[in-house]
Amino acid sequence: METSATQKKSEFSPGVSVVLPILNEEPFLADAVFAILAQKYNGELEVILALGPSRDRTNEIAAQLARNDSRVVLVDNPTGRTAAGLNRAIAQGKYDIICRIDGHAEISDTYIADAVATMLNTGAVNVGGIMAAVGKNRFENAVATAMRSPLGVGGARFHIGGKAGPADTVYLGVFKRDALQAAGGYDERFTRAQDWELNYRLRQAGGVIWFDPSLVVTYRPRPNLKALAKQYFEYGRWRHAVIRSHKGTANYRYLAPPLTVAVSVLSIILGLSISSIFYIPFGLYLLGNLLGSLAIGKSWSEKIILPAVLATMHFSWGFGFLTSPKNLVK
Numbered sequence: 001m002e003t004s005a006t007q008k009k010s011e012f013s014p015g016v017s018v019v020l021p022i023l024n025e026e027p028f029l030a031d032a033v034f035a036i037l038a039q040k041y042n043g044e045l046e047v048i049l050a051l052g053p054s055r056d057r058t059n060e061i062a063a064q065l066a067r068n069d070s071r072v073v074l075v076d077n078p079t080g081r082t083a084a085g086l087n088r089a090i091a092q093g094k095y096d097i098i099c100r101i102d103g104h105a106e107i108s109d110t111y112i113a114d115a116v117a118t119m120l121n122t123g124a125v126n127v128g129g130i131m132a133a134v135g136k137n138r139f140e141n142a143v144a145t146a147m148r149s150p151l152g153v154g155g156a157r158f159h160i161g162g163k164a165g166p167a168d169t170v171y172l173g174v175f176k177r178d179a180l181q182a183a184g185g186y187d188e189r190f191t192r193a194q195d196w197e198l199n200y201r202l203r204q205a206g207g208v209i210w211f212d213p214s215l216v217v218t219y220r221p222r223p224n225l226k227a228l229a230k231q232y233f234e235y236g237r238w239r240h241a242v243i244r245s246h247k248g249t250a251n252y253r254y255l256a257p258p259l260t261v262a263v264s265v266l267s268i269i270l271g272l273s274i275s276s277i278f279y280i281p282f283g284l285y286l287l288g289n290l291l292g293s294l295a296i297g298k299s300w301s302e303k304i305i306l307p308a309v310l311a312t313m314h315f316s317w318g319f320g321f322l323t324s325p326k327n328l329v330k
Contacts, residue, residue, distance in 0.1 A: 012120070013043030016112055016174075017093030018101055021077065021085030022062060023052035025103035028220060029061050035106045037069060041113045048073045048089040049103075052080030058103075083186035083194045090177070090185060098175040100195075105172070106218040115174040118212050125179035125207035126199060128170025129215025131158050136220070142297070142305035143221035143228060151292045152313055154253035157211050167211035169199040171219075179207050189329045192238035200246055225308060229316040236320025241328045254321070260285060261318030 018036050022029060036047050049062050051074055066072040075092050077085035090098055097119070099112055119127045133144035146152030153159045158171040173195065183201045186194050199209050222228040236257065243250045263281050270278035289307050297303030 013041060013113075014097050014116065015044035015095030016041070016046075016097040016099050016116065017090070017095040017177075018045065018047045018099040018112070019050065019086055019089035019093060020047070020101050020103050021050045021052070021082045021089070022054070022058060022103045023077075023080045023085075024054045024056050024058055026054070026056040026058045026061060028104040029058055030065065032101065032103050032106055033065050033072065035109070036101060036112075037071065038109055039107075039112045040109050041116075043116070044095065045112070046071050046073060046093065046095065048075060048092050050075050050077040050085030050089040052077045052085060054080075081188065081191060083188040083190055086194075087185045087188065090180065093177075096177050098177050098180055100172045100175070101217070102172065102219075104220045108216060111215060111217070112174070115212070115215055118210060118215075119174060119176070122210050123208065124166075124210035125176045125202050126170065126173045127210045127212060127215070128158065128173040129212050129217065130161055131171035131219050132216045133219045133221050137223075138301045139305060139309075140221045140223060141299075142302045142309050145296055145298060145302055146306060146309050146313060147219075147221060149296045151296055152310055154256065156253070157213070161213050162211070164212050164214075165210070167209050168203070169196045170209055170211050171195075171217060173199075173209075179205070183207075190238060190241065192234045193242045196239075197242050197245070200242070200249060225312050228309065229312050232313050232316035233320035236317035236322075237324035237328065238320075239317075240321045240324035244326065245329055257314050257318035258321040259318075260314055261322060264315075 020032070025032070033047060033049075036045075039045060049065075049072065051059050051062055062074055066074050073092060075088050077088055086100065097116060099115070101107060115127045118124070131147070133147040135141035135144040148160060150160055157167060158169070179202060183198065183205055186198055190197055203209060222231055239254055243254065264285055267278055267280070267282035271282070289310050293306035293310060294303050297306050
């Protein structure tokens with residue numbers, strides 16, 4: 001009996017250029033590349049690593065991977081910026097399908113076959129699935145739970161799942177090269193949120209972005225609160241930059257964290273200066289955070305860690321959004 005991947009697969013399997021922007025990925029790079037090279041895909045495949053100025057052994061590992069398999073191609077990305085690396089890798093690629101993967105992500109062995117089949121069946125210009133956060137210790141497991149819950153990240157389907165169909169954006173993505181080139185590629189002015197910004201332009205040009213929940217990419221969360229705070233602060237400030245660049249793209253999900261920050265700060269200030277009754281809004285947030293953590297935590301260690309994780313995600317994103325400078329995108 002045929003597998004679901006085989007049933008979905010078209011007889012035509014176009015060549016795929018898999019592109020990865022790489023910077024300081026020593027612990028994860030080899031596994032990420034091995035998962036790509038092990039794909040059950042009938043078409044031609046190449047893996048293009050855009051190497052930034054890493055401070056660890058990332059580039060040594062990349063060089064060894066290229067020596068071991070001729071399908072691995074290396075290109076320089078002197079700035080280390082994600083969008084620039086992706087554009088350089090795409091320019092080097094020789095196939096009509098572009099698959100974007102990160103150096104700390106792992107894909108299933110039918111990911112590319114399933115994505116290409118979905119693209120051919122739907123006519124979409126970009127197909128993507130779920131950012132499946134998976135931790136390796138107690139803290140990372142708590143972050144993973146937060147990242148896969150509406151309480152942590154809102155209702156985005158690429159985080160929490162949902163029905164297949166058109167979407168505003170997807171995680172990473174498998175693109176038609178001609179649509180990607182017609183849109184001008186990734187905007188190198190954006191340090192973060194470049195995927196969402198590109199998908200917006202693809203949609204404005206009439207293309208369909210297709211979410212397929214069967215496409216699951218394993219994502220490794222940040223290892224501590226400091227790194228998590230930095231990540232979500234950058235997410236917030238760059239999301240605001242996208243909203244400024246493309247008017248009318250804001251929605252309640254993006255505005256909830258900055259509103260939480262503003263109300264909480266005002267609550268604390270008024271509580272200190274006028275009356276303790278004004279602490280109530282901030283207290284309600286803390287209570288909701290605690291009860292939510294107890295509800296979504298999969299173990300007692302997660303239930304204990306999650307309040308700090310969720311607060312870090314919410315407040316870092318919110319402060320990043322509120323303090324995002326108008327000249328961030330130059």
